[in-house]
Each structure stands twice: as structure tokens, then as C-alpha cells.
Amino acid sequence: MKIEIAKISPDGSPFVGDEPAEILDLEGDKFAHADGPVSYELDVRKLGSELIVKGRLSAPVKLLCGRCGDFFSTTLEVSSFLHAYEISVGQEELDLAPDIREDVLLELPAFPKCSWQGEGVCPFSGVDVSELKLPEVTTTDDRWTALDGLKPGPEKKKTEKKAGKA
Numbered sequence: 001m002k003i004e005i006a007k008i009s010p011d012g013s014p015f016v017g018d019e020p021a022e023i024l025d026l027e028g029d030k031f032a033h034a035d036g037p038v039s040y041e042l043d044v045r046k047l048g049s050e051l052i053v054k055g056r057l058s059a060p061v062k063l064l065c066g067r068c069g070d071f072f073s074t075t076l077e078v079s080s081f082l083h084a085y086e087i088s089v090g091q092e093e094l095d096l097a098p099d100i101r102e103d104v105l106l107e108l109p110a111f112p113k114c115s116w117q118g119e120g121v122c123p124f125s126g127v128d129v130s131e132l133k134l135p136e137v138t139t140t141d142d143r144w145t146a147l148d149g150l151k152p153g154p155e156k157k158k159t160e161k162k163a164g165k166a
């Protein structure tokens with residue numbers, strides 16, 4: 001999404017519209033698919049040699065539900081998109097696409113779950129959850145168990161010096 005710098009009013013210019021879903025670059029992603037255009041409501045303002053861009057983004061996506069194992073629809077909302085860009089002399093355009101993509105993807109939940117919380121057949125996926133035998137979730141963080149196997153190095157004995165009184 002490119003902004004023409006010459007068109008920016010010093011009082012701020014609104015940019016409202018949609019960008020194609022491809023801006024998110026989610027093709028081939030196993031856990032998230034873009035599900036429609038990314039809409040934006042931005043205010044762009046020139047402040048000295050900087051452009052300040054702030055506003056909101058909204059991106060419909062399909063995420064893989066960690067519970068029933070199928071995709072469900074949701075919307076990633078960025079409520080406070082705020083970036084400042086240093087504009088060099090002679091620069092005509094500013095491309096917001098990389099920051100739009102990054103900010104939207106930051107809103108991806110770490111453990112996506114569809115809104116269905118019941119038992120039986122999930123209305124989103126048709127999967128009968130009661131038939132699924134999910135492995136028990138352990139709370140152990142694997143990253144640290146590797147460290148447990150490490151032997152501690154030779155401990156240095158600390159000798160405490162006490163200021164003894166004669």
C-alpha cells in the first residue's frame with residue numbers, strides 16, 4: 001500500500017480503504033489463511049521530515065482451531081497502528097505494506113480456538129470432539145527440560161571472609 005507523499009496535507013489526510021489479502025503473505029501458511037481484504041482507516045500527517053501514520057486495521061482470517069483441528073473465521077483487529085517514517089528529500093512514495101502485514105500478524109493468537117466451547121460436535125468443523133482423544137497438555141516447557149540434562153560445572157567454593165575481632 002503506497003502513499004503519495006505530495007498528497008499529504010499538513011493537517012492530516014485520511015486514507016480509508018481495502019488492500020488485497022495478499023498483502024499478508026499468508027499463502028502456504030499451515031495455521032492461518034487470509035479470508036478477505038485488509039481494511040484500513042488511517043490518518044497520515046506530515047511532521048517536519050517525518051510522516052506519522054496512525055489508525056486501525058482489520059483483517060478477516062481463517063485460523064486453525066487448536067481444539068477441533070479445523071479452520072474457523074475470525075477477524076484480526078489492530079486498534080492502534082502507529083508508525084513514523086523519515087522521509088528523504090525527493091521521496092515520492094511511502095510503502096506501508098510491510099508494517100501493515102507485521103502489525104496484523106502480531107495479532108495472531110498463540111493458541112487459536114474457535115468460539116465453540118461445548119461438547120460433542122463442533123459446529124465449525126463438524127468434528128465430534130468427544131471422540132477425539134487429545135493428548136494431555138503438559139505444562140512443562142520443553143525448552144528448559146534440555147537444560148536439566150546439563151551437568152553443572154564445578155562449583156567454586158566461596159570462602160566468606162569474616163572480619164574477625166581479635
Ligand SMILES: [Zn+2]
Binds near residue numbers: 067070
Ligand atoms: Zn474448534
